[in-house]
Amino acid sequence: MxxxxxxxxxxxxxxxxxxxxxxxxxxxxxxxxxxxxxxxxxxxxxxxxxxxxxxxxxxxxxxxxxxxxxxxxxxxxxxxxxxxxxxxxxxxxxxxxxxxxxxxxxxxxxxxxxxxxxxxxxxxxxxxxxxxxxxxxxxxxxxxxxxxxxxxxxxxxxxxxxxxxxxxxxxxxRPVWRYGVLPTLLEIELRDRLKDQAHVRVEMWPGELRPDEYDLRITVAVPGRPVRTWRVDAKDWASAAALAKALLEREPKPYTLFIVVPDHQAHEVAYLKARLTGRRTKVLTLTRLVEQIKRAARGVQ
Ligand SMILES: [Zn+2]
Incomplete structure (x- = not known):
């Protein structure tokens, strides 16, 4: 209080x-x-x-x-x-x-x-x-x-x-704001930060089977290199523990899913990673994901 x-x-x-x-x-x-x-x-x-x-x-x-x-x-x-x-x-x-x-x-x-x-x-x-x-x-x-x-x-x-x-x-x-509006803003920010990057394609809410399957598909196609794909879900929860629990309740996907969280939750990434080991799930902050994709687009492994 x-x-x-x-x-x-x-x-x-x-x-x-x-x-x-x-x-x-x-x-x-x-x-x-x-x-x-x-x-x-x-x-x-x-x-x-x-x-x-x-x-x-x-x-x-x-x-x-x-x-x-x-x-x-x-x-x-x-x-x-x-x-x-x-x-x-x-x-x-x-x-x-x-x-x-x-x-x-x-x-x-x-x-x-x-x-x-x-x-x-x-x-x-x-x-x-x-x-x-x-x-x-x-x-x-x-x-x-x-x-x-x-x-x-x-x-x-x-x-x-x-x-x-x-x-x-x-x-x-309020729940729609927190679980609907805030992650959508995070996704839009991610898209905008990759907008002018060569060799990068960002698709919003593509879902191979259903549009709500995951939020973004990011493809990096550098000539002469294999195409790399990131399937991303944005999450903006107040509690990392509750987020981990919710993610553990979901069926694991047949592909690697990247969970992106706001930068101010950087200190909670290690905890989330530990909770989600063996689930084909990677957790990182928005800025770290942007850096990772930009490196891939420059041809750096
Ligand atoms: Zn606000």
């Missing part, structure tokens, strides 16, 4: 990923772990039922349109809108409201958390705070009908504007 007696961001995800006895947290933490798990399973079931083209569309929309005014979301999600009922009203989420306004993170576009401690107000993205997405409330006040102004305090704190936290502003549920 933080000084104000609120559950800290990371703790909330840890509790959701592990089976924490609900009674222990009931007083401070109203969401049931079971709900996160059900919601995550429901997301994958909905995704699995989509046609390959719709699946790719949905993945791209998770990254581009996870929150916003209802009319904008409905237009962008278009024919997927009715099938993708994972949106909740921001007005029901007090944790992201500042005087009746909410602010999308410049990286994931999902509502940032508002933390008031005494006189200080900090607004930050739970997932991207470590990468420098945090703000403080400006002393300069907006006035009636205008969102309070935020001043960036981190290296990635691009200017943001507030939206009214009204019933017609929606955001994807």
């Amino acid at each position: 933080d000084g104000a007696g609120l559950v800290r961001d990371a703790l909330e995800d840890l509790c959701r990923e592990h089976l924490v006895p609900q009674v222990a947290l009931d007083r401070h933490w109203p969401w049931a772990r079971v709900r996160a798990e059900q919601e995550e399973r429901r997301l994958f079931e909905v995704m699995r039922r989509l046609e390959p083209e719709e699946y790719r569309q949905a993945r791209a929309l998770l990254a581009e349109c996870p929150a916003g005014p209802l009319r904008v979301l409905r237009k962008r999600w278009d024919r997927l809108w009715m099938r993708f009922d994972f949106f909740e009203s921001v007005s029901d989420w007090p944790w992201c409201q500042l005087e009746g306004w909410w602010y999308p993170c410049p990286k994931c576009r999902w509502p940032m958390r508002v933390v008031e401690t005494g006189q200080e107000v900090e607004v930050r993205c739970e997932a991207h705070r470590a990468r420098g997405v945090h703000y403080r409330l400006s002393l300069e006040r907006g006035g009636r009908g205008v969102a309070p102004v935020l001043v960036g305090t981190g290296r990635a704190s691009e200017p943001v504007v507030g939206f009214p936290a009204s019933v017609d502003h929606l955001a994807l549920s």
Whole structure:
């Protein structure tokens, strides 16, 4: 808990990923772990039922349109809108409201958390705070009908504007954000970092049998050398232990699967590798994978 007696961001995800006895947290933490798990399973079931083209569309929309005014979301999600009922009203989420306004993170576009401690107000993205997405409330006040102004305090704190936290502003549920939006952003980052690399081809959500089989297929074809292929799944979990457990529950694939995690989880790679030995699974950070592929593309073994 933080000084104000609120559950800290990371703790909330840890509790959701592990089976924490609900009674222990009931007083401070109203969401049931079971709900996160059900919601995550429901997301994958909905995704699995989509046609390959719709699946790719949905993945791209998770990254581009996870929150916003209802009319904008409905237009962008278009024919997927009715099938993708994972949106909740921001007005029901007090944790992201500042005087009746909410602010999308410049990286994931999902509502940032508002933390008031005494006189200080900090607004930050739970997932991207470590990468420098945090703000403080400006002393300069907006006035009636205008969102309070935020001043960036981190290296990635691009200017943001507030939206009214009204019933017609929606955001994807928290489990869908964590297990759908965040890994999709990681995959897109990986693709973009390899975009201009000669001899490298990146396919998003190709799946040989089904598009959700794995996330990316990266092929390196250097003339005169054998073609090399990486099949990659991106994972952005708060807990490495829970991630290892989830991966161990899956059937091993008939090919080597590369699990890519965010760079800030570099210290957990060794643990994940140890847990997953003998499973034809390799674990590395985004930057390490990019380096490995670039080396292969330059013809270095
Ligand atoms: Zn974010």
